[in-house]
Amino acid sequence: MSSKASAGATAISSPCSTSIACWAAYPSPPITLPEPTEPPARLPAAPPFRSCFLPLPALAPRLDEDDHLAEADFRRISALIAGQTGIKLPPAKRLMVEGRLRRRLRALDLPGFAAYGDYLFHQGGIDDELIFLINAVTTNKTDFFREPEHFELLHRRLVPELLSGRKNHMPLLKIWSAASSTGAEPYTIAMVLADLAAQRRDFRFAVLATDISTDVLDAGRHAVYPAEQVAPVPAGMQQRYLMHARRAGVRPEIRIVPELRRLVRFDRLNLMDTSYPYDRDVDIIFLRNVLIYFEKRDQSAVISRLADHLRQGGYLILGHSESMIGTSITMRQVAPAVFQKT
Numbered sequence: 001m002s003s004k005a006s007a008g009a010t011a012i013s014s015p016c017s018t019s020i021a022c023w024a025a026y027p028s029p030p031i032t033l034p035e036p037t038e039p040p041a042r043l044p045a046a047p048p049f050r051s052c053f054l055p056l057p058a059l060a061p062r063l064d065e066d067d068h069l070a071e072a073d074f075r076r077i078s079a080l081i082a083g084q085t086g087i088k089l090p091p092a093k094r095l096m097v098e099g100r101l102r103r104r105l106r107a108l109d110l111p112g113f114a115a116y117g118d119y120l121f122h123q124g125g126i127d128d129e130l131i132f133l134i135n136a137v138t139t140n141k142t143d144f145f146r147e148p149e150h151f152e153l154l155h156r157r158l159v160p161e162l163l164s165g166r167k168n169h170m171p172l173l174k175i176w177s178a179a180s181s182t183g184a185e186p187y188t189i190a191m192v193l194a195d196l197a198a199q200r201r202d203f204r205f206a207v208l209a210t211d212i213s214t215d216v217l218d219a220g221r222h223a224v225y226p227a228e229q230v231a232p233v234p235a236g237m238q239q240r241y242l243m244h245a246r247r248a249g250v251r252p253e254i255r256i257v258p259e260l261r262r263l264v265r266f267d268r269l270n271l272m273d274t275s276y277p278y279d280r281d282v283d284i285i286f287l288r289n290v291l292i293y294f295e296k297r298d299q300s301a302v303i304s305r306l307a308d309h310l311r312q313g314g315y316l317i318l319g320h321s322e323s324m325i326g327t328s329i330t331m332r333q334v335a336p337a338v339f340q341k342t
Contacts, residue, residue: 069098073117081137084130085212086272086298089137100136104129135215139293142181144188145232147288150317151192153335154284158315159196162283163203165313173205174282178271178306179290180209183220184229186264187256189286191237194260208278210269217266227252271302281311288337289319303329310341 069077074097078089089097101116110116119125120133145151162173175193177186186209193205211217230242242254269276271290285306291299306316307329316331316339323337331339 067112067114069094069101069113070117073113073121076117076121077133077137080126080130081134082295084272085134085138085270086294086302087138088293088295093137097137101133104132104136107132131214135213138213138216140181140213140216141289142184143232144184144230146185146188147320147337148232149336150286150288150338151188153338154189155192155196157335158284158338159193159203162313163200166203171203173203173284174279175205175207176278176282176285176309177207177209178269178285178287180211180216180220180266181213182216182225183209183223183256183264183266184225185209185286185288186220186266187223187241187260188233190260190263191233191241194241194263195237205263207264208282209264209266211266212268212270214268217268220264220266221261223256223261224253225255227254230254271305272298274305276305276309278309280309282309282314283311284315284317285310286317288317289321291318291322291325299325300329307331307341312341314341315339316341 071094074089074091074094077097078093081087081089098113101113105112105116108116108119110119120129159173163171173193175189177189180186186207190205190207193207197203197205209217209220211220227244230238233242241257241260243257245253245255287302287306291302294302303316303325310316315334318325318337318339320337329339332342334340
């Protein structure tokens with residue numbers, strides 16, 4: 001697969017409060033990403049993790065479909081996940097958790113849920129298993145241009161208002177997608193801002209994408225999606241920012257062009273941490289459709305910590321279903337589910 005690189009493009013970073021460069025900035029001066037000049041090439045095959053010619057491993061024992069997670073073990077797992085991530089797993093989620101954990105049982109070569117519970121809680125397996133457990137039970141629903149009114153507002157109002165108060169030449173706008181999942185939201189943000197930066201030619205931007213799941217962060221960095229998932233992306237943006245692959249016998253896929261991938265930095269973050277290792281002059285934070293999984297006290301604590309990372313006049317954007325959560329914080333509501341730090 002190919003995509004014509006822009007001449008002289010450089011990666012510009014703004015230092016975080018840690019030594020990690022978390023903000024991959026839009027090149028200065030801004031450039032217009034090129035229109036495709038030839039039919040898109042095929043996506044290269046993902047490099048294998050091992051030789052295709054190695055013998056297949058022995059199959060794990062077949063799990064008994066009538067085997068279920070004991071109620072006591074489910075309660076312990078629920079308490080563990082809530083304590084570690086803030087995410088609630090009510091009893092109605094028990095079957096979902098069972099279904100997602102069956103793959104882990106096979107990977108660990110365990111005969112059933114009782115053995116898994118024993119491994120977690122009696123054999124000290126929690127330390128090694130916690131990341132996999134979090135990956136298994138977290139919900140990763142995401143779409144490109146989900147709740148599109150927010151992206152229209154970003155283009156039409158929020159960015160122009162933020163830039164109107166900046167006096168320095170080519171200011172850097174910092175945007176944070178704080179529950180990025182597999183990357184549809186941060187790449188949507190990057191598409192909108194790349195178009196706007198090419199039109200205005202008076203600002204740079206950087207997008208930070210964080211999530212607790214290592215699986216979804218890996219998917220976001222790879223940036224390959226089923227073709228049907230990008231249907232909400234406007235046609236012009238699809239031409240500018242997507243590369244297509246069509247292989248016989250394989251469902252159509254797209255990949256985000258490298259010019260755009262370079263503008264989004266993925267990093268693992270647990271929103272339940274008591275502090276976040278990022279800059280405190282962020283312009284806009286997206287935290288959409290995740291707080292609904294948190295207890296009320298944790299919702300308030302997360303919002304308060306994120307607000308500390310916004311510059312004065314910066315914006316916090318919640319999901320439409322979370323709009324009422326935002327009314328409890330000391331920020332000015334400027335649009336549905338959009339709040340400004342004053």
